[in-house]
Amino acid sequence: MAIATYTDLKTAVANWLHRSDLTTYVPDFIALGETRVYRELRIRAMEVALSQAIASGVIAIPSAYVELKHAYVDGSPVQILTRKNAAWIHENYPTRSSDGKPKFIASDAGNFIFGPFPDSTYTVKGTYYSRLTALSDSNTTNWFTTNSPGILLFAALSEAEPFLRNDPRIELWQAKYDQEKDGIMREERDEQFSGSPLTMSVSKA
Numbered sequence: 001m002a003i004a005t006y007t008d009l010k011t012a013v014a015n016w017l018h019r020s021d022l023t024t025y026v027p028d029f030i031a032l033g034e035t036r037v038y039r040e041l042r043i044r045a046m047e048v049a050l051s052q053a054i055a056s057g058v059i060a061i062p063s064a065y066v067e068l069k070h071a072y073v074d075g076s077p078v079q080i081l082t083r084k085n086a087a088w089i090h091e092n093y094p095t096r097s098s099d100g101k102p103k104f105i106a107s108d109a110g111n112f113i114f115g116p117f118p119d120s121t122y123t124v125k126g127t128y129y130s131r132l133t134a135l136s137d138s139n140t141t142n143w144f145t146t147n148s149p150g151i152l153l154f155a156a157l158s159e160a161e162p163f164l165r166n167d168p169r170i171e172l173w174q175a176k177y178d179q180e181k182d183g184i185m186r187e188e189r190d191e192q193f194s195g196s197p198l199t200m201s202v203s204k205a
Contacts, residue, residue: 003149006030006140013156016173022163026156030135033155037144038066038131040181043188045143046129054118057096058111064131071105071112071126081105081114081124089115151180 003012013026038046050071052059073079079101086108093099093115102114102122112124132142135152144152154177161170 003153004141004145006135006137006145009135009145009149009152009156012153016153016157017160017164019164022160025160025163029156029159030152032159033152033157034131034134036155036159037151037181041184042067042069042129043184044191045147046132047127048130050126050128051123053121053123054102054114055121057117058113059124061107061110061112062128062130064133066129066131068105068107069127069129071124071128073102074123074125079103081126084115086113089113093117148180148184151177151184154180 003009009030010026013029014023017026046066047069048062050062050068051074068083071081073081081102082104084104084106086106089104089106089108090096093104096117098117098119100116100119102116102118102124104115105124106113106115132144133139135142135145154173157173158170158177161167164170
């Protein structure tokens with residue numbers, strides 16, 4: 001059967017499991033499978049533009065945030081932000097009041113913090129990876145159901161392992177999940193370098 005919606009996905013997972021006693025758990029398997037996908041994939045469909053002003057020295061990390069791709073302080077000149085951990089920021093920039101234009105960024109307790117501590121209301125721009133809105137009866141489609149439903153199917157089936165235990169099908173479903181994931185990542189890499197001839201780049205001294 002074609003998988004184009006959340007309802008289709010639930011039906012497909014139930015059919016592949018071929019276990020009537022697990023039907024009520026199918027939404028849980030799908031939710032766990034989605035979590036696994038967002039933990040392991042970084043693709044354009046997950047990219048969201050970041051543009052937010054620093055307030056009181058911090059920026060709240062967006063909801064559904066997964067990982068920062070890149071960030072910079074907007075202005076002239078632009079200041080690229082280098083990623084560090086919070087401990088490094090506090091060790092190297094212990095002055096946590098107006099100190100300068102940020103050069104470094106870290107996540108800490110639900111916020112992005114900066115080093116040096118911002119001395120103005122700078123706007124930080126960039127791109128981060130975000131989870132898509134979870135599939136449900138009210139949100140029936142997303143990029144994956146449209147473009148790669150197989151990864152959702154096999155992720156969900158793999159998450160049934162605690163119930164199936166030594167079911168030999170698990171190994172096949174894990175392999176199919178990996179195959180789907182590798183295919184998506186390969187397409188992402190191909191797109192990244194498409195449209196331009198290969199050239200040798202020379203770094204600036």
